[in-house]
Amino acid sequence: MGECERNRLWGGLRGFLIPVVLVVFGLAVISLRAADVPREGATGIGVVPELTPTLTVTAEVDGQPVDALVAYGKKTYQTPCTFTLQTGQKYDVTVSYTPEVSDLGYVPAMLSGEVDWMGPRMRRVALTRQPGPVAGQEWVVDLGGGVSAALVWIPPGTTMLGSTREEHAWALGPEGQGAVRNEQYGAASQEAFEVVRFINDGVPMPATLQDGFWLGQTEVTLDQWGQFIKDANYRTDAEKKGLAWAHDLNRDGIWRHMIERNWQDPGFAQTQAHPVVCVSWNDAKAFCDWLTEKERAAGRLPKGTGYRLPGEAEWAYACRGGREGTRFWWGDQLTDGNRRMNGAGSERAPNRKRYLQRYSWSDGYFYTAPCGSFGLKGRNGYGLSDMIGNVWEWCEDSYDPTGAHAEIWTQDANLRVLRGGSFSSVPGFLRCAFRFKNVPSYASADVGFRFCLTSVQ
Numbered sequence: 001m002g003e004c005e006r007n008r009l010w011g012g013l014r015g016f017l018i019p020v021v022l023v024v025f026g027l028a029v030i031s032l033r034a035a036d037v038p039r040e041g042a043t044g045i046g047v048v049p050e051l052t053p054t055l056t057v058t059a060e061v062d063g064q065p066v067d068a069l070v071a072y073g074k075k076t077y078q079t080p081c082t083f084t085l086q087t088g089q090k091y092d093v094t095v096s097y098t099p100e101v102s103d104l105g106y107v108p109a110m111l112s113g114e115v116d117w118m119g120p121r122m123r124r125v126a127l128t129r130q131p132g133p134v135a136g137q138e139w140v141v142d143l144g145g146g147v148s149a150a151l152v153w154i155p156p157g158t159t160m161l162g163s164t165r166e167e168h169a170w171a172l173g174p175e176g177q178g179a180v181r182n183e184q185y186g187a188a189s190q191e192a193f194e195v196v197r198f199i200n201d202g203v204p205m206p207a208t209l210q211d212g213f214w215l216g217q218t219e220v221t222l223d224q225w226g227q228f229i230k231d232a233n234y235r236t237d238a239e240k241k242g243l244a245w246a247h248d249l250n251r252d253g254i255w256r257h258m259i260e261r262n263w264q265d266p267g268f269a270q271t272q273a274h275p276v277v278c279v280s281w282n283d284a285k286a287f288c289d290w291l292t293e294k295e296r297a298a299g300r301l302p303k304g305t306g307y308r309l310p311g312e313a314e315w316a317y318a319c320r321g322g323r324e325g326t327r328f329w330w331g332d333q334l335t336d337g338n339r340r341m342n343g344a345g346s347e348r349a350p351n352r353k354r355y356l357q358r359y360s361w362s363d364g365y366f367y368t369a370p371c372g373s374f375g376l377k378g379r380n381g382y383g384l385s386d387m388i389g390n391v392w393e394w395c396e397d398s399y400d401p402t403g404a405h406a407e408i409w410t411q412d413a414n415l416r417v418l419r420g421g422s423f424s425s426v427p428g429f430l431r432c433a434f435r436f437k438n439v440p441s442y443a444s445a446d447v448g449f450r451f452c453l454t455s456v457q
């Protein structure tokens, strides 16, 4: 190979290698820069700053800034607070505010989404008050699980406790039927029966309720009771004892202590709309305490209020629905109770032997009726359903044999007051003034309750 040829060959190789080396070297430089060269700081002159997305959260109430709590992940922070985020990241922030002095709490606000911005972002969260009971208006309390209970407002006012001699005589007479000796109650004699059942209405005595309060529009339904049982994992007195007072249908239909009777099986069919029965005073109180705690935690309880059973005077006043001085909330005529109450009517005819006392018409329900079955006609002047009949209702008070008290009376814890009569009651029991009582652990297939919301000490 001559010099000339070698030069030509080298020249050819050089023409090929130099671009290859340049390309390889160039790629190496480029990849080195992309992978390993530290990024320029945001302050570098002539360099585009790399922006990190941040989120600053502040809170306000009625246009004024407040110190709220911000929950992000498992930690909580105080406003104003700033979070450093990453583009594309999903975020979920809860802002809550609990002032020290306020009737009601505030609705927690949620901030959530995907980070689709660079640099700082500011979010000012306007917090609103929790909806809560307002004096003078109906209140629907949320029991959870999609179940609620309506309470009507009972205005302040004066009522007459007890009953007149005339009313007493009517209750014992042929229409009230309270004086007829009835084996199912085990009265030893007519005289004893009269004394036990009717002397205890008490003499007429005015009672003034200074403050209004809310009272359940209906007796507590199975739906509502079930929500409490689920949430509080509660066992009733009847379940613990393994028995309740109920009809002994396999024998003679007489009320007896029956094993394995409780609110889940009182011995007759019920739907979720029926009133819960076989609940003791203790059980009813546990329900009220559960609801108070739950509503307080949710910030929906006005300061100084709570849920409890109605006092005896509150119950009697509410039962009258604004109409004073009559046997029933609709007036004095028993027959006007047709399509207004579920008591012992002629539907009990098949049990004629044991249930001699009843009124002349059929109300359609041998046992409990679904709460509010009688529609608007069955509501008294305050809009309350089944104040007379369906199931007996526990009151907060202890039982004073001399009569009801204007204030809640708790000096004797051995007996608690029951009011309103039930599907099993004679007309003489189905009155606004009639009082009944039993021990706080008593559970019966015709006893339930309704609850109120009022000021508590």
Ligand SMILES: [Ca+2]
Pocket: 342, 343, 344, 345, 347, 363, 364, 365, 366, 367, 423
């Ligand atoms: Ca009935």
Ligand SMILES: [Ca+2]
Pocket: 219, 386, 387, 388, 389, 390, 391, 392, 393, 420, 421
């Ligand atoms: Ca009732």
